Amino acid sequence: MSLVAECKVFRFDATFELEQQPIGVVSDVTLDRRDAASAMRSAFAELKSADIPVISLLRNMSETSLRDAKNLGATCCLSALTPPAMVARTVMSQVIQDRAERPNRTIERGVARATEVLTRLFDSARTNDHVSMTHVDASLDPIISAVREGGLTRWLDRVWTHDDATYQHCLLVAGVAAKFSLHLGFAEDDRSHFVRAALLHDLGKAKIPLAILNKPGRLDDAETAIMRTHPVIGYEKLKPSGCDAATLDAVRHHHEMLDGSGYPDGLSGNAVSDTVRLLTICDIYSALTEKRVYKPAMPTAVAMAILSDMTGRLEGGLVQSFGEAMAHNV
Ligand SMILES: [Fe+2]
Numbered sequence: 601m602s603l604v605a606e607c608k609v610f611r612f613d614a615t616f617e618l619e620q621q622p623i624g625v626v627s628d629v630t631l632d633r634r635d636a637a638s639a640m641r642s643a644f645a646e647l648k649s650a651d652i653p654v655i656s657l658l659r660n661m662s663e664t665s666l667r668d669a670k671n672l673g674a675t676c677c678l679s680a681l682t683p684p685a686m687v688a689r690t691v692m693s694q695v696i697q698d699r700a701e702r703p704n705r706t707i708e709r710g711v712a713r714a715t716e717v718l719t720r721l722f723d724s725a726r727t728n729d730h731v732s733m734t735h736v737d738a739s740l741d742p743i744i745s746a747v748r749e750g751g752l753t754r755w756l757d758r759v760w761t762h763d764d765a766t767y768q769h770c771l772l773v774a775g776v777a778a779k780f781s782l783h784l785g786f787a788e789d790d791r792s793h794f795v796r797a798a799l800l801h802d803l804g805k806a807k808i809p810l811a812i813l814n815k816p817g818r819l820d821d822a823e824t825a826i827m828r829t830h831p832v833i834g835y836e837k838l839k840p841s842g843c844d845a846a847t848l849d850a851v852r853h854h855h856e857m858l859d860g861s862g863y864p865d866g867l868s869g870n871a872v873s874d875t876v877r878l879l880t881i882c883d884i885y886s887a888l889t890e891k892r893v894y895k896p897a898m899p900t901a902v903a904m905a906i907l908s909d910m911t912g913r914l915e916g917g918l919v920q921s922f923g924e925a926m927a928h929n930v
């Protein structure tokens with residue numbers, strides 16, 4: 601027998617004061633008691649958001665008790681008569697299983713939240729409805745946590761299976777932006793702002809015909825002219841939504857280049873904001889490395905060589921940092 605984890609005991613009606621996030625919880629209370637059930641409901645709600653195993657010991661194993669415990673947030677139920685050694689073994693196997701599954705779970709959650717947000721935004725933009733920013737911010741933390749805990753490789757592998765090419769691209773840019781901002785050590789607020797701009801940057805594509813968006817191969821001049829309207833469309837759609845000025849600027853200007861060769865406003869030098877300088881790198885890298893039925897993914901090294909060759913158009917120092925961020929890609 602060895603010590604696998606420190607165990608702390610709390611009365612059910614006490615406030616949890618924990619210095620560290622617990623790795624798992626065993627509850628041993630009579631849930632038939634109303635005060636106990638209500639105390640456990642609030643405690644479990646907190647623990648559920650911490651996303652850890654919660655094992656509930658039950659006085660009776662009736663279907664109703666099991667359902668009540670699960671509804672409260674228990675991830676596993678055992679009889680209160682279970683020998684302590686077996687409870688300890690169950691805790692550890694749940695914790696080990698939870699740790700193994702956690703990276704994929706955070707990826708699934710992040711992709712699901714971000715896809716839900718993109719679907720709402722693009723649907724509103726397509727049908728000329730008011731674009732609401734209400735749910736956007738709630739998706740940023742799941743995206744950042746997914747990339748931090750699950751790793752960018754898992755994020756990209758999952759997103760590459762997305763069936764809509766435009767959503768796939770926005771999710772890729774958001775994941776790459778999350779990784780870049782984590783690598784650069786951005787403060788939490790700056791990180792969220794940057795990932796929000798990445799998620800929203802191509803919203804204007806909602807109004808671009810699918811035949812152009814999904815055309816395999818090169819666009820002709822007329823198609824390119826239509827495609828190039830998307831930054832302004834996205835900006836116009838987001839402007840009445842209460843979206844902040846920095847994000848609006850990033851959406852409008854994410855195809856501007858430092859040498860003035862970009863569009864739609866031909867900005868150059870200092871007129872190109874820091875967010876845009878970072879976002880263009882993430883955007884181009886994601887576009888180069890995207891997988892399509894007609895195009896295999898370009899290896900990271902080749903994509904980085906292309907970015908490095910864009911001296912004068914992209915900021916060299918940032919391209920170098922970006923390369924380092926992608927090289928530490930786990
Ligand atoms: Fe774009």
Ligand SMILES: [Fe+2]
Nearest residue numbers: 769801802883
């Ligand atoms: Fe893009």
